[in-house]
Amino acid sequence: MNFIEARKLVHEYIRRDEEGNVEGIDTALDGVDLDIKQGEFIAVLGHNGSGKSTLAKHLNVLLQSSGGTLWVDGKDTTDEANVWDIRKNAGMVFQNPDNQIIASVVEEDVAFGPENIGIPTDEIWKRVENSLKSVGMIQYREHSPNKLSGGQKQRVAIAGVMAMEPKCIVLDEPTAMLDPNGRKEVLDAVEKLNKEKGVTVILITHYMEEVIRADRVYVMDKGKVVMQGTPRSIFSQVDTLKSYRLDVPQITLLAHELRKMGMDIPEGILTRQELVDALCRLY
Template identity: 85%
Template sequence: MNLIEARKLVHEYIRRDEEGNVEGILAALDGVDLEVKAGEFVAILGHNGSGKSTLAKHLNVLLKASEGTLWVDGKDTLDDNYQWDIRKSAGMVFQNPDNQIIAGVVEEDVAFGPENIGVPTDEIWNRVEKSLKSVGMLGYREHSPNKLSGGQKQRVAIAGVMAMEPKCIVLDEPTAMLDPQGRREVLEAVGALNREKGITVILITHYMEEAVQADKVYVMDHGKVVMQGKPREIFSQVDRLKSYRLDVPQITLLAHELRKEGLQIPEGILTRQELAEALCQLY
């Protein structure tokens, strides 16, 4: 059974002029099909305006479909009776951690979510400790979030979602505002949650390198899913990705250019190690 399943999902925005008259209708999602199994790491890629962030908001019922269906953990997102249950099943981490951190102490911020859903006090602090430990932030539990780096803040935001014990975490461009070190910290924490805890991860990003570790990749353009497959299958199609205004990981691009120059290198190289091994086999 799929943890998340979308069929012909459509989301339309009505555009109005300054006087409130309807100018047109924009389909931010246009017939999207999506399947995510429990425990998978899925990356959703796309240029700005491709619809990927709109899709993310549907997974947490921040938006509802104009047409089509979306099930999260077997529950129909159009059914208002399931809204709260769906939000507990699919936790959301946004681009700016400052928008999610509300308390003056790290451990109090992580405790906020489970406290709001009525978790007993002893269990709350047990969850806080486990969640902070899972993202490598237990040593900062008594710190002020204001004194943390961007990557540390984002890991605290992820811990706050983890304390709710969701089956799935949806991360909407969580590294877009971070420096390279912060990006590495967040991606390592997310990867560990997926590998070691079995948490289903849906990563919305425009950084191609972040999708390399995913089990499955979806590429969106103008509200549609235009490519899907394993990372190696997707990134071996360099020219097609460029037609959707997307880059590929630098190592993949280098291998692609070497192939064009005549070197017998496999398509879909994803890491430095793979490229080094391919070159060693040639010489």
């Protein structure tokens, strides 16, 4: 079995009036299928309202499905007996790190998670040190989180999740509130955890440039998975992505426009260097 498997996953939000009567039902997830292996870096892409954040909350059992099935690490998320183990193995990083940081000192905040799951004190401080090193924040261990930049705070939040040693980390638009430098800091830290520690990464985002780092991409629209594949195969379909109100990386779009002008450039260009190489081969 894959680390995460979803079959026909459904989630409905019920709207009620002041008297509790049902006014309507909004379907946020509509028959979603997922197959994610341990150690993969997966990006979930979609416009606002596509259902991607609702999906993220299911992977950590913050929400329960209205229908279908979801297994995380071989455990059925609908079984309450599995919730504790799933949450230990599927850590969550939210959009705003201030919602996740609770201590007044960085190292104490990182220690909070493993302490709550009963890890012995000596082991906790080993994990704190290793986690802060992994995200490049060890020199700030005695600092106040309030004095850190947005990107640094988000890296501390990631370290706090990593100190619990989960098999998977789910990041729900973790760079949405950050500047370009902060986004790069966070993504570099996440990619390092994936490559060096074998942690499964599920990145929920609407930034096209972030998707390039992933092994595979799921594109969502109106609660459904409408495209899936490698970043190159997804970004080769510029017009299809635009139909789902999504952009593509600027380099990919430039290469696409040059192709339309008659230049023999391959579809799915992802980086500046790839475009330079393609142009050099022409001339």
